[in-house]
Amino acid sequence: xxxxxxxxxxxxxxxxxxxxxxxxxxxxxxxxxxxxxxxxxxxxxxxxxxxxxxxxxxxxxxxxxxxxxxxxxxxxxxxxxxxxxxxxxxxxxxxxxxxxxxxxxxxxxxxxxxxxxxxxxxxxxxxxxxxxxxxxxxxxxxxxxxxxxxxxxxxxxxxxxxxxxxxxxxxxxxxxxxxxxxxxxxxxxxxxxxxxxxxxxxxxxxxxxxxxxxxxxxxxxxxxxxxxxxxxxxxxxxxxxxxxxxxxxxxxxxxxxxxxxxxxxxxxxxxxxxxxxxxxxxxxxxxxxxxxxxxxxxxxxxxxxxxxxxxxxxxxxxxxxxxxxxxxxxxxxxxxxxxxxxxxxxxxxxxxxxxxxxxxxxxxxxx
Amino acid sequence: xxxxxxxxxxxxxxxxxxxxxxxxxxxxxxxxxxxxxxxxxxxxxxxxxxxxxxxxxxxxxxxxxxxxxxxxxxxxxxxxxxxxxxxxxxxxxxxxxxxxxxxxxxxxxxxxxxxxxxxxxxxxxxxxxxxxxxxxxxxxxxxxxxxxxxxxxxxxxxxxxxxxxxxxxxxxxxxxxxxxxxxxxxxxxxxxxxxxxxxxxxxxxxxxxxxxxxxxxxxxxxxxxxxxxxxxxxxxxxxxxxxxxxxxxxxxxxxxxxxxxxxxxxxxxxxxxxxxxxxxxxxxxxxxxx
Amino acid sequence: xxxxxxxxxxxxxxxxxxxxxxxxxxxxxxxxxxxxxxxxxxxxxxxxxxxxxxxxxxxxxxxxxxxxxxxxxxxxxxxxxxxxxxxxxxxxxxxxxxxxxxxxxxxxxxxxxxxxxxxxxxxxxxxxxxxxxxxxxxxxxxxxxxxxxxxxxxxxxxxxxxxxxxxxxxxxxxxxxxxxxxxxxxxxxxxxxxxxxxxxxxxxxxxxxxxxxxxxxxxxxxxxxxxxxxxxxxxxxxxxxxxxxxxxxxxxxxxxxxxxxxxxx
Ligand SMILES: Nc1ncnc2c1ncn2[C@@H]1O[C@H](COP(=O)(O)OP(=O)(O)O)[C@@H](O)[C@H]1O
Ligand SMILES: [Mg+2]
Numbered sequence: 001x002x003x004x005x006x007x008x009x010x011x012x013x014x015x016x017x018x019x020x021x022x023x024x025x026x027x028x029x030x031x032x033x034x035x036x037x038x039x040x041x042x043x044x045x046x047x048x049x050x051x052x053x054x055x056x057x058x059x060x061x062x063x064x065x066x067x068x069x070x071x072x073x074x075x076x077x078x079x080x081x082x083x084x085x086x087x088x089x090x091x092x093x094x095x096x097x098x099x100x101x102x103x104x105x106x107x108x109x110x111x112x113x114x115x116x117x118x119x120x121x122x123x124x125x126x127x128x129x130x131x132x133x134x135x136x137x138x139x140x141x142x143x144x145x146x147x148x149x150x151x152x153x154x155x156x157x158x159x160x161x162x163x164x165x166x167x168x169x170x171x172x173x174x175x176x177x178x179x180x181x182x183x184x185x186x187x188x189x190x191x192x193x194x195x196x197x198x199x200x201x202x203x204x205x206x207x208x209x210x211x212x213x214x215x216x217x218x219x220x221x222x223x224x225x226x227x228x229x230x231x232x233x234x235x236x237x238x239x240x241x242x243x244x245x246x247x248x249x250x251x252x253x254x255x256x257x258x259x260x261x262x263x264x265x266x267x268x269x270x271x272x273x274x275x276x277x278x279x280x281x282x283x284x285x286x287x288x289x290x291x292x293x294x295x296x297x298x299x300x301x302x303x304x305x306x307x308x309x310x311x312x313x314x315x316x317x318x319x320x321x322x323x324x325x326x327x328x329x330x331x332x333x334x335x336x337x338x339x340x341x342x343x344x345x346x347x348x349x350x351x352x353x354x355x356x357x358x359x360x361x362x363x364x365x366x367x
Numbered sequence: 368x369x370x371x372x373x374x375x376x377x378x379x380x381x382x383x384x385x386x387x388x389x390x391x392x393x394x395x396x397x398x399x400x401x402x403x404x405x406x407x408x409x410x411x412x413x414x415x416x417x418x419x420x421x422x423x424x425x426x427x428x429x430x431x432x433x434x435x436x437x438x439x440x441x442x443x444x445x446x447x448x449x450x451x452x453x454x455x456x457x458x459x460x461x462x463x464x465x466x467x468x469x470x471x472x473x474x475x476x477x478x479x480x481x482x483x484x485x486x487x488x489x490x491x492x493x494x495x496x497x498x499x500x501x502x503x504x505x506x507x508x509x510x511x512x513x514x515x516x517x518x519x520x521x522x523x524x525x526x527x528x529x530x531x532x533x534x535x536x537x538x539x540x541x542x543x544x545x546x547x548x549x550x551x552x553x554x555x556x557x558x559x560x561x562x563x564x565x566x567x568x569x570x571x572x573x574x575x576x577x578x579x580x581x582x583x584x585x586x587x588x589x590x591x592x593x594x595x596x597x598x599x600x601x602x603x604x605x606x607x608x609x610x611x612x613x614x615x616x617x618x619x620x621x622x623x624x625x626x627x628x629x630x631x632x633x634x635x636x637x638x639x640x641x642x643x644x645x646x647x648x649x650x651x652x653x654x655x656x657x
Numbered sequence: 658x659x660x661x662x663x664x665x666x667x668x669x670x671x672x673x674x675x676x677x678x679x680x681x682x683x684x685x686x687x688x689x690x691x692x693x694x695x696x697x698x699x700x701x702x703x704x705x706x707x708x709x710x711x712x713x714x715x716x717x718x719x720x721x722x723x724x725x726x727x728x729x730x731x732x733x734x735x736x737x738x739x740x741x742x743x744x745x746x747x748x749x750x751x752x753x754x755x756x757x758x759x760x761x762x763x764x765x766x767x768x769x770x771x772x773x774x775x776x777x778x779x780x781x782x783x784x785x786x787x788x789x790x791x792x793x794x795x796x797x798x799x800x801x802x803x804x805x806x807x808x809x810x811x812x813x814x815x816x817x818x819x820x821x822x823x824x825x826x827x828x829x830x831x832x833x834x835x836x837x838x839x840x841x842x843x844x845x846x847x848x849x850x851x852x853x854x855x856x857x858x859x860x861x862x863x864x865x866x867x868x869x870x871x872x873x874x875x876x877x878x879x880x881x882x883x884x885x886x887x888x889x890x891x892x893x894x895x896x897x898x899x900x901x902x903x904x905x906x907x908x909x910x911x912x913x914x915x916x917x918x919x920x921x922x
Contacts, residue, residue, distance in 0.1 A: 056821050076824040083825045089818035093840045103826035106836070154827060378830055389746040390753070392739055393760040396798050400779035401763065404771075407778055460675045463668035475672075477909070482679040484855050484901045488878045489894045492886065493682035503681070534678055541675075566664070595768020598862060602882065612770060619774060619866070629778070632771050639768060 007032040007190050008053065008158060013062035015048055022048050023214045026062070030158065031207075035184050035191045039201040040211030041237070046194040047086075049211070050160045053192065055079045066157070082151035084161040088143045090135035096146050097122070097131040103154040121149040124183065141172045148180070152187065161193045165200065177204055198238055202226070210234050226289075228272060228363060235287045235365050242293065242334045243285040245367065250280055255359050258286050261330035262305040267362035275364050283367040290320065290337035292361035295346075296354040304356040307334065312349050314340060321347050325355065408629035415623060425630035435614070435631070442611040443638065445529060446593040450540075450586045452533040457540035457585065462574075464541075465548045476545060483538040491602045494531045498522045498603065523605025531603045532593045539592060540585040543650075547581025548574070580650045587646025591639050611635060683898060690891035711889035718893060721877035725858060728789060728873055732796040732857040733850045739797070740804030741846055745838070748812045765802035772799060773866035780867065787869035795867045796857040803856065804849035811845035848911040855904055 008030040015023040023045045030036050038046045051057040053064060055076035063072045071079060082103070090099050101118045122128045125145035135143055144164060151159050164180075165173045181204050184191050195201055201208050202222045210217045210225065210233075218225060218234045229235035235243060246260030256275060257266045265286040269275040278284070296304050307325030321336040336355070338347075347353070408425055411418040429435050460479065464472055482490070497503045498521040505517035521527055551574060559569040597612030604610065615635065618628030661669075690708045693700045712718065743761065747754045764772040773795065780791050819841070823833040861875040868876055878890065 054825060056825070076821075077827045077829060081825075083822070085818045085822055087816060087818055089816060089822035091819060091822070091837060091841075102823070102828070102836075106823075106826065106828040106832045150826065385742055385746055388739070389743055390757065392743070393757050396794065397760050397763050400775035401771075403778055403782055404775040456671065456675050456678075459668050459671040463665075463672040466665065466668070477905070479672075479676060479679060481902060481905055482683060484859070484905055485683055486875060486878070486894060486897055487859055487861050488875045488882060489686060489890075489897075490682040492878075492882050493685040496685060497681060503685075534682065537675060537679060591766070591768065595770050596862070597770050598865075598879065612768075615770060615774075619777070625778065628774065632774055635768065636771055639766075639771075643766060 005032045006030065007066070009065040009068075010049075010053075011063050011065065013052060013064065014060045015045075015052060015057065016060045021214065023052075026214075026216055028209060028216060028219070030190060030192060033188050033190055034206040035181070035193065035204060037201040037205035037208045038192065038194045038211060039198055039208050039238075040196065042196055044211040045214045046196070046211055047162055050083070050162050050192065050194055053158070054081055054083050054160050056083075080154075080157040082154055082156040082159055084144075084147045084151050084159065084164045086162040086164065086166065088135075088147040088164075090143055090146055090150075092135055095132050095134055096127065096138070099135065099146055100149045100153055103150065107154075117153055121153045124152070124186070125149045140168055141176060144168065144176060145179075148183070152183075152189070156189065158190045158192060161191060163194055163196065165195070173200070180204065202239075210237065212237075229287065229365055230272075230274075232285060232365055232367060235285065240290050240335060240337075242288050242290065242332075243365075244287075244332055244334075245283065245285055248278055248280055248282045248284050248364070251276055256364060258284055258364060260286060261326045261332060265303050265362060266359040267364045268360045269364060270360075272363075275366070278366060285365050285367060286362055287365055288357045288362040290335040291318075292357045293334065293336040293355055294338065294357070296356040302356070302359055303362065304354065306352060306354050307332075309347055309349050309351050309353060312347060316340065319347075323353070323355065404629050405633065407626050408633050410626040410629075412624050412626055417626060425627045428627065429630055429634060438609055438614060439611050439634065441525075442594060445525065445610065446532075446590050448529055449532045449536060449593045450589040452529070453537050453540040453589045454544070454582055454585055456533075457537055458544055458578075458582065461541050461545040461548055461581075464545055476541075479541055480538050487535070488598070490535060491531060491599055494534055495522060495527075495603050498527055498530060522603060524607045525604070527603040527605070528600045528608045528610065531599050532596065535599065536589045536592055539588045543584040543588060544578060544581040547578045547584075551577045583648075584646050584650035587642045587650065590642045594635065594639065594642075683894075686891040686894040687898065689888065690895040693888075708888045708892035711887070712892040712896075715887075715889050718874070718877065718890070721872060721874045722893075724789065724871055725874040728792055728796060729854045729857040731793045732800060733853050735793065735797045736800050736804045736853045737846055737850050740801050740849060741808050741842065743801075743805050744808035744812055748809060761805055762802045764798045765800075769799070769860075769862035770866070773863035776863070777866050787867055789869065789871055791867045791869070792864055792873065795863045796860055799860060799863055800853040800856045803852050804846075807849035807852065808842055808845050811842055815841050844911045848908055851904055851908040851911065855901070855908070 006029045010026050010028040013023060013026040013028075014021065026049065028049075038049060040046050048057065052059055055074065059072050063070050065071065066080075091102065094102065097115075097118045100121055101114045104114045104117060119128065119131070122131055125148055127142060127145055127149065130138065130142060130146075135146065138146065147164070161180075165176050168176060177200060180191075180193075193204065205222060207219060207221055208225055209219045212233050218230050220228070225234060225238050229238060229241075232243065235241050244258075244260045244262055244265065246258040246265070249257035249259060249264070251269070252266070254268060254270045255266050256269045257264050267286055267288075305325055307323040309321050310324055311322040313320045313322075317340055318337050319340045321338075323334045323336055324331045325334050326332050334355075407417075409421045409423070411420065411422045411424055464476055464479075467475060499505075500517050500519055500522070502522070504521055505514065508514040509517060521530065555573055555577075556569055559573050560566075564572065595612065597610070597616040600608050600610040600613050601616070604613070611631070612635075615628055615631045618624045618631065622628075688699060691704050691706070693703065693705070747758060776791070776795050776798065777787075780787065785791060815838075819837055820833055823837045828836065859875060860873075861879060864873055864876050865879065872880070878886075881887075881890070
């Protein structure tokens with residue numbers, strides 16, 4: 001496996017149900033062996049992307065290439081992909097081993113081989129003891145693992161998972177996240193994992209593809225998405241963020257100022273050429289994370305402004321302050337996150353404070 | 368939708384065959400016979416042979432002859448009465464079932480529905496013997512002192528038809544009423560109790576209105592089954608219990624006038640369709656899925 | 658526990674009355690299959706199985722019973738095969754579904770006298786002599802709606818992703834049909850078959866209209882009823898009742914618990 005080779009490519013893929021367009025001109029490359037997460041709010045078209053790749057729905061336009069070959073018209077049962085369905089879709093009349101072995105037995109593989117591969121797969125998902133149970137006799141997490149084993153056993157090139165953890169409770173979901181990740185590392189198969197939960201996406205993915213309203217907004221590593229969102233949607237959707245609207249000023253090397261209601265804020269534009277070429281005076285946002293914002297001291301010069309603390313919330317390891325900053329008529333609500341301290345917070349509600357963030361910790365997104 | 372994998376030609380031919388069958392079966396065996404039947408009602412009869420020339424004479428005869436319309440009307444009244452009796456008996460029983468818990472509820476429901484599956488002809492026969500002069504009903508009434516001597520009031524007349532049909536059709540009324548009562552969320556009743564309503568008030572203002580759709584389907588069910596029955600009246604109706612179904616049947620037997628029988632069937636079908644539509648219209652539960 | 662309320666007692670009394678009314682017509686023949694009845698009085702002192710012995714010798718009735726069973730089995734096979742095909746075909750939106758579904762339901766909704774007479778005229782027009790074949794066709798047309806509906810409801814409660822999962826795992830259309838769809842429908846098909854058999858077994862009105870010289874049990878009984886029954890008929894009725902209850906329990910087994918199981922999955 002080589003993570004730099006594209007396994008599957010979607011080129012200008014569009015999909016409409018009747019006259020209703022659902023996906024608009026999607027381009028997406030999935031690398032061999034990676035764990036790619038498709039993240040987006042409900043209704044953004046994630047399931048549709050998965051169904052198109054799996055062959056459960058025909059494309060309206062565009063093409064899907066596997067190893068460079070067009071497979072847009074290849075029937076479902078010929079595609080070397082397997083799906084873990086959102087409702088698991090376990091066959092209720094078959095035992096666990098019947099379910100897991102189904103993909104092999106429809107290919108007329110010998111019984112003996114099926115039996116040994118089924119027990120291997122069940123060992124992998126730690127369900128060896130449950131081989132003769134029926135799906136109705138299993139818990140949610142166990143059914144989930146049966147569905148996974150059933151998809152793995154055919155050794156597909158790509159495993160498609162549609163919100164497989166959505167039905168599980170929080171604790172179980174955490175365990176399953178780690179479990180899935182460890183299995184993916186072990187079998188080194190490419191996973192395409194759909195979720196609407198950004199924490200889940202950050203925790204599991206090698207790369208994340210953010211979707212909204214049938215468009216791909218950004219594709220990148222969790223780190224890139226977190227620190228270099230390329231649009232307002234991603235900046236707001238992905239983790240907590242402070243966004244302050246303004247107009248861009250002239251480029252200053254790897255930085256660029258933006259004139260906002262909080263004054264001139266200087267942000268990094270490192271490795272983001274489109275921010276360098278954007279003309280002066282264009283509307284944009286300064287974006288900085290709550291943990292980048294801190295109380296200013298004497299030596300801080302840039303990106304300094306004052307605000308009033310309106311609320312303090314203790315959140316375990318950190319404390320979050322809500323701050324109203326700037327002049328009254330253009331007050332901005334900001335959040336500041338700082339490590340909690342055993343002797344109580346240094347901040348007090350109602351206090352007026354001076355705040356700042358370092359230019360390299362702020363970035364710009366075009367409006 | 369899901370596209371089947373390999374397009375084996377056998378698989379394709381089978382699916383074509385299924386498509387043809389899916390349309391042909393219902394059309395050939397249901398629609399065509401009914402259509403021919405309808406067409407027949409516009410034919411005439413001359414000395415025992417059917418004249419294949421369009422005429423309205425059958426319908427004219429139905430509306431002008433002094434026999435048919437009154438019998439038609441009496442039969443409708445009879446069947447409405449049957450529906451009313453069935454509902455009066457079935458509603459309390461169905462209500463009682465819903466007050467029971469879990470397994471008892473369904474066991475008792477089963478018990479009340481099993482007679483439905485029991486031989487129809489035998490039931491009619493048994494009921495006739497119960498209603499007869501030497502039957503159990505007369506014996507009981509005499510023993511209770513209600514009658515001085517056995518009466519022929521209950522057999523071989525309209526009363527007999529009414530009683531027999533009611534007895535036969537009660538289960539058909541119990542089921543829809545039970546289902547509609549069961550669908551009423553218990554929380555609604557508890558909410559009403561909480562608001563201080565007495566159980567009678569709760570029943571009259573919550574349960575009864577919400578169960579009316581079930582009553583409507585039950586009534587339409589029973590009515591349709593009763594009006595289509597020609598065996599029961601023939602068996603227990605004697606000479607005075609003459610219903611529309613019997614007249615209709617006789618056109619295909621003794622009277623041997625198929626076209627006229629077909630016209631009578633059209634009249635019957637219209638009444639039945641109206642009853643079904645009324646049942647549908649009022650049988651739709653409104654807002655019970657809270 | 659407090660004493661039951663008057664309203665509860667009233668309801669229970671009506672329910673008991675209904676039960677007595679419903680069972681009294683069944684009670685009469687069963688009692689008389691074991692005891693002699695003369696002039697409306699049961700002679701409790703001498704139980705006997707003579708009626709059952711007499712029944713075993715009544716060739717006419719046994720022949721009618723055999724005919725009924727043959728007709729019932731043919732009806733079951735025809736209606737289950739075509740009902741399942743129709744349900745599979747009309748499951749999912751297809752052109753003309755609501756109209757054709759209405760047509761399928763017509764014979765069940767219409768009074769049997771209308772369905773029966775329509776078929777009678779139809780058979781005459783196409784030159785098909787009245788025989789057991791016409792009876793089987795009549796029964797099939799009549800019970801088809803029930804089988805169709807039972808199977809269709811199971812199909813609708815079946816998750817669509819099951820079929821998709823099967824294709825996804827590499828199965829062909831045939832494999833998916835035989836290994837996923839059919840096993841999931843089988844209990845509904847058996848339940849539908851039992852209902853179809855029960856309906857066919859007791860069907861009288863359509864049968865009377867379309868039957869030829871050979872008649873089924875209900876029609877035979879109907880013909881005998883004008884003259885009054887011989888006592889061995891009571892034995893037959895008692896046996897049929899037991900058989901019916903058995904069928905009923907079986908049907909409930911096939912139709913109810915599996916549905917609950919699929920709901921849980
Ligand atoms: N079979 C369908 N017919 C019509 N519209 C559909 C169908 N499936 C999905 N859609 C629409 O497509 C959009 C995207 O759906 P989906 O891919 O399921 O979103 P997600 O999985 O991100 O929640 C939604 O607006 C949905 O209503
Ligand atoms: Mg989805």
